[in-house]
Amino acid sequence: MSSTGTRSTEKARYIIVTGGVLSGLGKGIITASIGNVLVSHGYRVSPVKIDPYINIDAGTMRPTEHGEVWVTPDGGETDQDLGNYERFMDIDIDKDHNITTGQVYLTVIQKERNLEYDGKNVEVIPHIPQEVQKRISTIAERESSDFVLVEIGGTVGDYQSVLFLEAARQMKLEGKEVVFVHVVYLPIPGNVGEMKTKPAQHSVRELNAAGIQPDFIVARSSVPVDEVRKEKLSLFCNVAKDSVISAPDLTSIYQSPVRLEEQDFVRKILKKFGLNYGRSPMLEKWKRFVKNIDKCEDEVRIGIIGKYFDIGDFSLEDSYISVIEAVKHACWSSSAKPKISWIDSKCYEKESARLKELSSYDGIIIPGGFGSSGVEGKIAAIRYARENNIPFLGLCYGLQLAVVEYARDVCGLKGANTTEIDKKAAYPVIDILPEQKKNIEASNYGATMRLGACPAILREGTIVRKLYGKKEITERHRHRYEVNPDYIELLEKNGLVFSGRSPDRRLMEYIELPGHSFFCATQAHPEFSSRPMKPNPMFNGFIKACLKR
Ligand code: GLN
Numbered sequence: 189m190s191s192t193g194t195r196s197t198e199k200a201r202y203i204i205v206t207g208g209v210l211s212g213l214g215k216g217i218i219t220a221s222i223g224n225v226l227v228s229h230g231y232r233v234s235p236v237k238i239d240p241y242i243n244i245d246a247g248t249m250r251p252t253e254h255g256e257v258w259v260t261p262d263g264g265e266t267d268q269d270l271g272n273y274e275r276f277m278d279i280d281i282d283k284d285h286n287i288t289t290g291q292v293y294l295t296v297i298q299k300e301r302n303l304e305y306d307g308k309n310v311e312v313i314p315h316i317p318q319e320v321q322k323r324i325s326t327i328a329e330r331e332s333s334d335f336v337l338v339e340i341g342g343t344v345g346d347y348q349s350v351l352f353l354e355a356a357r358q359m360k361l362e363g364k365e366v367v368f369v370h371v372v373y374l375p376i377p378g379n380v381g382e383m384k385t386k387p388a389q390h391s392v393r394e395l396n397a398a399g400i401q402p403d404f405i406v407a408r409s410s411v412p413v414d415e416v417r418k419e420k421l422s423l424f425c426n427v428a429k430d431s432v433i434s435a436p437d438l439t440s441i442y443q444s445p446v447r448l449e450e451q452d453f454v455r456k457i458l459k460k461f462g463l464n465y466g467r468s469p470m471l472e473k474w475k476r477f478v479k480n481i482d483k484c485e486d487e488v489r490i491g492i493i494g495k496y497f498d499i500g501d502f503s504l505e506d507s508y509i510s511v512i513e514a515v516k517h518a519c520w521s522s523s524a525k526p527k528i529s530w531i532d533s534k535c536y537e538k539e540s541a542r543l544k545e546l547s548s549y550d551g552i553i554i555p556g557g558f559g560s561s562g563v564e565g566k567i568a569a570i571r572y573a574r575e576n577n578i579p580f581l582g583l584c585y586g587l588q589l590a591v592v593e594y595a596r597d598v599c600g601l602k603g604a605n606t607t608e609i610d611k612k613a614a615y616p617v618i619d620i621l622p623e624q625k626k627n628i629e630a631s632n633y634g635a636t637m638r639l640g641a642c643p644a645i646l647r648e649g650t651i652v653r654k655l656y657g658k659k660e661i662t663e664r665h666r667h668r669y670e671v672n673p674d675y676i677e678l679l680e681k682n683g684l685v686f687s688g689r690s691p692d693r694r695l696m697e698y699i700e701l702p703g704h705s706f707f708c709a710t711q712a713h714p715e716f717s718s719r720p721m722k723p724n725p726m727f728n729g730f731i732k733a734c735l736k737r
Pocket residue numbers: 555556557558559583584585586588608666667668669670
């Protein structure tokens with residue numbers, strides 16, 4: 189899918205973004221920001237993320253290792269950068285926009301087995317880069333893209349990125365219109381106190397060795413890049429001085445398109461393609477939105493109770509990035525600013541007296557999760573929120589555990605559980621979907637969940653129906669377990685409201701408790717559909733309830 193741009197051209201143009209010096213320097217945000225400006229000017233943009241790993245998708249990766257698994261509308265489990273693209277460009281992106289080494293090799297090997305290479309020797313060069321190119325142009329054709337924005341993951345110089353750089357080099361060689369943007373980092377070593385360009389120079393040399401000359405250098409650093417450093421980069425990296433773009437650290441990632449625009453970055457890119465643009469009302473709107481972020485004053489204290497804490501604090505933001513962004517979007521739309529605290533649910537298992545601290549939050553969120561670790565702590569926290577009228581938002585596992593808690597503590601079903609944790613639970617209130625049983629038995633875990641956008645029908649007169657303002661909605665899903673239909677009647681009799689179901693009424697999608705400050709949960713992941721200027725209704729309702737507290 190791509191943006192609803194108006195200026196469809198016959199041939200796509202390609203902007204290829206590479207990164208040098210170090211990983212995690214914000215290449216994804218730079219790529220998303222270029223996309224934001226292009227979309228704002230009415231262009232159809234198709235962003236593509238290339239990940240140089242053997243995994244077919246991110247679904248089988250640990251969030252603490254790779255960050256959040258992003259779910260696409262068509263059920264892909266992809267790199268989280270697609271989330272940034274969706275948020276910055278306000279478009280839905282399908283799973284084939286995330287290309288991995290594993291996908292490319294798998295296709296080439298399958299084609300070879302199917303005799304699709306006419307008896308030729310199938311080799312890494314040219315067949316692997318050819319397959320990469322084919323995937324990119326398939327998207328461009330299908331979406332009639334004005335621009336395809338390709339971000340090559342990893343760092344230039346890494347052995348595993350070479351074949352993707354080769355594909356990019358060949359694209360230009362074959363006459364496609366390509367502009368290369370290389371994002372580098374300029375460190376300021378503490379003992380020297382001076383911004384250094386040498387690592388960036390070397391990374392450009394690595395790129396040159398792969399046959400690619402960057403058209404632009406985006407220089408990330410803690411502070412803006414001065415003229416002296418720009419001149420140096422220009423001279424040693426063979427790019428015009430005004431093609432060196434400064435990208436200092438920002439207080440909000442959403443400022444990035446604005447900062448790049450101040451340097452006419454995208455205009456300069458378009459100039460290379462022989463294009464230009466005028467004023468964009470959409471961009472003006474974005475600028476106002478960014479300005480307003482700084483004006484938000486009321487603080488909302490949110491406790492997110494999770495478990496992906498095992499490799500230190502640095503993993504947190506990445507494991508739950510879409511939840512965090514959705515909280516921010518909803519807060520900003522109420523002119524409030526979020527203060528998020530991370531709570532390791534295991535602490536409530538060791539020390540139940542600590543649950544009292546939850547009263548100091550304006551609301552709590554139990555996000556998605558898997559497995560037994562910390563689950564009893566989460567259930568205890570849900571009980572505390574329910575009994576003490578603290579706004580609670582449950583996402584996927586959050587819904588399932590809220591149902592377990594309700595069954596145990598309100599319906600009196602001692603020993604109620606999800607069969608994900610206790611296969612022999614006395615009351616399996618959450619159970620595996622019949623269609624998932626065979627996958628588990630065959631240890632077949634990759635891409636076998638209920639995945640992607642699924643519709644739900646919201647019941648008249650409920651909180652969620654009011655929040656969404658319509659009867660039928662869709663949100664993205666990623667789970668194997670469901671509310672067991674055998675227990676619905678009992679749960680309902682005891683006051684739990686199933687406020688949204690799948691259209692065939694078999695699957696419970698939303699629950700809520702009337703009379704509570706806010707006690708709502710969904711089997712879906714509404715965080716994936718939240719956009720900066722269009723916050724998700726569930727998050728909106730939750731934050732509004734938090735602000736009332
Ligand atoms: N572990 C649960 C399931 O598989 C919930 C998954 C989630 O929270 N995404 O159904």
